[in-house]
């Protein structure tokens with residue numbers, strides 16, 4: 001088997017052992033720990049250490065995740081690789097007609113570039129379509145080049161730049177990216 005084929009086989013083997021399931025209230029602690037691990041490895045150089053702490057506290061406290069799970073316009077899903085938590089996504093109805101906001105998309109560094117981010121985006125697209133949406137929208141830091149590349153690879157395009165005050169003296173300096181959802185059964 002040549003190197004390309006072996007790489008393809010490895011990707012298929014990895015993907016076959018992947019499940020995407022709804023996050024349960026009992027998962028909130030593990031999601032919070034996973035988010036911190038990913039953020040502390042990924043965001044230095046993109047935002048300050050103080051902003052990382054501020055945003056983790058604002059978004060990933062277990063009690064906040066559990067509160068979001070109570071909402072009927074917002075969903076969290078987890079990705080398990082060989083039974084272990086490797087990533088997650090959350091998304092909510094933005095209030096704009098036909099639009100779902102992909103609010104969070106994270107895959108642990110040990111599992112990146114195996115297609116799991118793409119699987120989560122496909123899953124969120126199907127869930128969004130089933131809930132009457134035809135468009136996914138997200139905000140990504142303008143300096144987060146790897147994530148922007150991932151979103152482009154999976155069909156998103158930059159719509160505009162946006163700066164948002166998130167309190168505490170911090171701003172988010174983002175691109176807003178958009179992806180049309182073509183039909184329920186699409187895989188990519």
Ligand SMILES: CC(C)(COP(=O)(O)OP(=O)(O)OC[C@H]1O[C@@H](n2cnc3c(N)ncnc32)[C@H](O)[C@@H]1OP(=O)(O)O)[C@@H](O)C(=O)NCCC(=O)NCCS
Nearest residue numbers: 042105106107112113114115116117118140146147149150
């Ligand atoms: C963005 C993210 C969710 C993508 O998940 P993933 O499982 O790696 O995605 P996929 O395997 O489906 O796609 C991989 C693509 O992402 C981009 N990418 C991801 N990691 C990269 C890296 N370290 N270097 C360069 N490109 C990278 C590339 O375009 C890559 O495609 P390629 O492997 O064919 O070159 C994941 O990398 C992640 O969690 N990153 C850190 C947190 C983050 O920025 N999240 C988004 C917040 S808005």
